[in-house]
Amino acid sequence: MSAPAAPRRLRGFTGAGYDKQRGLLVQAAWFAALNLLFVKWWFPPRWRPPLLRAFGARVGERVLIRHRVRVQWPWKLTVGDDVWIGEGAWLINLEPVTVESDVCVSQEAVLCTGSHQRHSPTFEFDNAPVRLERGCWVAARAMVLRGVTVGAGAVVGAGAVAHRDLAPEAVLTAGGAR
Numbered sequence: 001m002s003a004p005a006a007p008r009r010l011r012g013f014t015g016a017g018y019d020k021q022r023g024l025l026v027q028a029a030w031f032a033a034l035n036l037l038f039v040k041w042w043f044p045p046r047w048r049p050p051l052l053r054a055f056g057a058r059v060g061e062r063v064l065i066r067h068r069v070r071v072q073w074p075w076k077l078t079v080g081d082d083v084w085i086g087e088g089a090w091l092i093n094l095e096p097v098t099v100e101s102d103v104c105v106s107q108e109a110v111l112c113t114g115s116h117q118r119h120s121p122t123f124e125f126d127n128a129p130v131r132l133e134r135g136c137w138v139a140a141r142a143m144v145l146r147g148v149t150v151g152a153g154a155v156v157g158a159g160a161v162a163h164r165d166l167a168p169e170a171v172l173t174a175g176g177a178r
Helices: 024-038 045-054
Strands: 077-079 090-092 097-099 110-112 130-132 171-173
Touching: 024 045, 045 077, 110 130
Parallel strands: 077 097, 090 110, 097 130
Antiparallel strands: none
């Protein structure tokens, strides 16, 4: 049996270890662009990659980003060529997210680089990058958590949660690895 967690004292939270890497003005400009343009169904998909690039993302060629996709910080995003990001996907990239070429991130999938130290009374951050290697697929409503690398050609099946690295060509389903 593990030791009981320390009582939470969230008032003391400092946010130590999390660097947004841009000032408040740039953050506000991105949130305005994200919510007024980027996520809208009427905003042309061909304009989404250039908008991300304007805010510091590295985005390859022939990238399709559907509407309702949310990106926390574009300057912490790298996307290869021939990538599809499905409607409603959420890239919570407090730390870098790297999506290599020929990757599909399906509808409402979540890539989350953020977490908290559960034993910290002030619940300090415990963030780490996410990497999707060439040719992998993160299926609908799947989730890839902080610090995880999804290997080349691997699949995180619909509704599955990748909480540790997946080997190349591995398949993780909501019921476990296969």
